[in-house]
Amino acid sequence: MDIILGIRVADGTIIATSKAATRGISILKDTDDKTRVLNKHNLVAYTGESGDTVQFAEYVQANIQLYSMRENDIELSPKATASFVRNQLATSIRSRKPYQVNVLIGGYDTKSNTPSLNWIDYLGTQVELPYGAHGYAAFYANSLLDKHYKKNMDVEQGLALLKMCLKELETRMPIDFKGVYVKVVDKDGIRSID
């Protein structure tokens, strides 16, 4: 019942992930970070089968970083990053033991100065969205986001909308998800927000 949420605003993308690491009926940890930094302007947030998730995210992270090392520190754009991840999952689903991982990729394209949010599931479905979520969080958050999301919101307004979503999730979710880590990807890179 991990929560991952993403909201794209005018000058950046907000990513929120729950802190609880659960196994069966137990919470094992309340400081679990379900994100990996791919490069300076790309952040992946993941949910799914535990074990698969970290393995996949770190595999992708290593490949994106390898690309930059090989190509003179050139960064892969958010679109190219998302396509690469999609391609990996689409290959995986056709193998004997597919990764059961769903991801959100928050990115900022420094070339065109546009933020982006890519939603990709374990089947290899990829969509570029203004906001999105995976898992149970999506059931509660999507309706709120549908109603309150405005084009050209700034980061502050985006965070206020995120707060609304979290309040709803805390009310409705059957177990405590121990709060969320919030990260913003914008022109200056990736930063955490308390």
Added chain:
Amino acid sequence: MSRRYDSRTTIFSPEGRLYQVEYAQEAISMAGTAIGILSTEGVVLACEKKVTSKLLDNDGSAEKLYVINDNMICAVAGMTADASILVNNARVNAQSYLKTYNEEIPCEILIKRVCDIKQGYTQHGGLRPFGVSFLYAGYDDRYQFQLFTSNPSGNYSGWKATSIGANNSAAQTLLKKDYKDDLSLKEACELAIKVLSKTMDSSNLNSEKLEFATLSLSKINPGQVIHKIWKDSDIDSLIKESGVLDDKNTDDD
């Protein structure tokens, strides 16, 4: 003495040279000239066709110019048969990059991949190196228009104007003299014709002995690259416009 180090590509001679690789480069310096010029509006590639015969049934397609993908074209000097293997490989690589990243492959990455194959044949024994040099003209949103060459050793380099094949040093001297940073595409084409007219052996220049290609950006659709492999009639009218033949006649007087 050197014969002992000739037969294998992988063995250094006592002077530290790889003879087979040097022979491959030597073979290219006898092949038809190809020149490339970078301009503000695009890139031009021009080649000399060496063998022309009245009996040759040509379907009008270029022999030494290849389209690699939507953003790149290349010209070949050397063994055409070897070139087609590498061109095929470049095309596969370009499409495979497009498939995984959903973006056109940056020029330098593609050239690097082709050069890695060429390099392999200077090191793994029993085989001969690829007897081809390439001129690549490309566009990508990182560095805009670009011009590269590569040779059988697997080295590549970027240029504003350069040439490969026969008389390439003479062509390069001419290019160095006449190249300007603010050339338009048309001026670059005329410069290419001018240089070729001086480096080629034949006295009268015409479309039968030339191949021409240009890479430019669409005026209607920004960001879209247009590559054009010229028709004979276009080449002939360019020759006429550039006035190189008139110059020749006055020189003779």
